[in-house]
Amino acid sequence: MKSFYSLLLGVLFGVALSKAQATDYSTIVNMFLLRDFHLYGVIATAILTVFLGTQSFKKFKIKDIHGKPIEYPLKSIQKGLIFGSIFFGIGWALTGTCPGTAVVQLGEGKLTALISLTGIFIGSLAHGLYAAKAQLQVKDTCG
Amino acid sequence: MNLLNFTWPFYLGGAGIGAVVLLTFIFKNKPLGASGAFDAVLAQFVKNSYFKHFKADWRVLFFVGLFLGGAISFLAQHRWTLTWNFGLADLWLTPISIHKVIVFLIGGFLIGFGTRWANGCTSGHAITGIALGGKNSFLATVVFFGTAFITSWIIYFLIGGY
Numbered sequence: 681m682k683s684f685y686s687l688l689l690g691v692l693f694g695v696a697l698s699k700a701q702a703t704d705y706s707t708i709v710n711m712f713l714l715r716d717f718h719l720y721g722v723i724a725t726a727i728l729t730v731f732l733g734t735q736s737f738k739k740f741k742i743k744d745i746h747g748k749p750i751e752y753p754l755k756s757i758q759k760g761l762i763f764g765s766i767f768f769g770i771g772w773a774l775t776g777t778c779p780g781t782a783v784v785q786l787g788e789g790k791l792t793a794l795i796s797l798t799g800i801f802i803g804s805l806a807h808g809l810y811a812a813k814a815q816l817q818v819k820d821t822c823g
Numbered sequence: 824m825n826l827l828n829f830t831w832p833f834y835l836g837g838a839g840i841g842a843v844v845l846l847t848f849i850f851k852n853k854p855l856g857a858s859g860a861f862d863a864v865l866a867q868f869v870k871n872s873y874f875k876h877f878k879a880d881w882r883v884l885f886f887v888g889l890f891l892g893g894a895i896s897f898l899a900q901h902r903w904t905l906t907w908n909f910g911l912a913d914l915w916l917t918p919i920s921i922h923k924v925i926v927f928l929i930g931g932f933l934i935g936f937g938t939r940w941a942n943g944c945t946s947g948h949a950i951t952g953i954a955l956g957g958k959n960s961f962l963a964t965v966v967f968f969g970t971a972f973i974t975s976w977i978i979y980f981l982i983g984g985y
Contacts, residue, residue: 682851682881683881683884685850685851685881686851686881686882686883686884686885686888687884687885687887687888687891688850688888689843689846689847689850689851689855689885689888690882690884690885690886690887690888690889690891690892691888691889691891691892691895692839692842692843692846692888692892693840693843693855693857693885693888693889693892693946694888694889694890694891694892694893694895694896695827695839695892695893695895695896696836696839696840696842696843696892697840697889697892697893698892698893698896698897699827699831699835699836699839699896700831700833700836700837700839700840701831701836702836702840703893704910705909705910705911705912706910706911707910709910709911709912709975709985710911712971712972712974712975712976713975713976713979718833719833721833721834721837722833722836722837722840723837723945723949723950724837725833725834725836725837725838725841726837726838726840726841726844726950726954727841727949727950727953727954728837728841728954729837729838729840729841729842729844729845729954730841730844730845730950730951730954730955731954731955733841733842733844733845734845734848734954734955737845737848742849744848744849744850744851744852745849745850746852748852750848750849750852751852751853752848752854752955753854754952754955754956754957754958754959754960755942755943755947755948755952755957755959755960755963756959757959758942759940760937760939760940760941760942761940761941761942761959761962761963761966762941762962762963762966763937763940763941764936764937764938764939764940764941764942764963765937765941765948765962765963765964765966765967765970766937766966766967766970767933767934767936767937767940767941768933768934768937768938768941768944768967768970769937769966769967769968769969769970769971769972769973769974770930770933770937770970770971770974771929771930771931771932771933771934771935771937772930772934772967772971772974773970773971773972773974773975773978774926774927774929774930774933774974774978775926775927775930775931775934776909776910776912777930777931777934778857778934778938778944778945778946779857779858779860779861779934779935779938779944780857780858780860780889780944780945780946782931782934783860783886783889783890783893784889784890784892784893784896785893786890786893787889787890787891787892787893787894787895787896787897788893788894788896788897788903789894789897789903789904789905789906790906790908790909791905791906791907791919792907792909792912792923792927795923795924795927795928795931796927796930796931796934797931798928798931799927799928799929799930799931799932799933799934799935800861800931800932800934800935801861801864801865801931801935802928802931802932802935803931803932803933803934803935803936803937803939804858804861804862804865804935804936804938804939805865805869805935806932806935806936807935807936807939807940808862808865808869808871808873808874808939809869809871809873811873811939812871812872812873812874815872816873818873818876821853821856821859821876821877821880822853822854822855822856822859822882822943822947
């Protein structure tokens, strides 16, 4: 079942990102150039939705699918938070792509994503090798 | 299927993304995070003290789902097509050229290394992290948005507009 939920959530997230136009290079660049505010609306609505939803979950003590209390971990401060974000920001502006949207773009038939994904995998691999060597702690993993 | 066959206004797109984050809390009891899915895939092939944390990470299937989601979305709108076209990028990199390959490989590398070093991207930090009131996520978001802003404007002036 665990595997099914992961697959399902991936499909739903992929559809949502695609429909929200988060996979469109022009829309992303226009967002950064302040020529199009659509994605600001998307992100603001998403944050509001998650905020209202998690606040309700907490108020009504909603449990997860296995009956366990849900945890809402915050990301801890870590070495790469600032520099990693700078790298990501540059890459995002260059390619109009995020890690998640790159995969969705491939599903949409955008061959450019093949190039982005190759770069993202090499970058992630380089980070993983560096992290092991530098013995960085792996805290908070997501789902 | 009708829901997939038209252009979504921003509030529907945002609500949809937010809803999937909430469902991830219900089904996985974890915050949704896309960048880690790459570590999950790599962990199937690379063994070291870092990747071992991602070996049993179900996001390998989340990764597959993202691909399928993109396909379903475009097929439902009858706009699925294989293409090198990439919107405004075509103006300065052409649909396919050695310049485009170089720029997107470097860009991709910066995304892959950067998001894992920062432990999150737009889904993990900007949306989930901020909604939960996380100061570190807010900081990360300000930094990557700010950097993206500056980079976009630099490109804009270097190439004479796009």
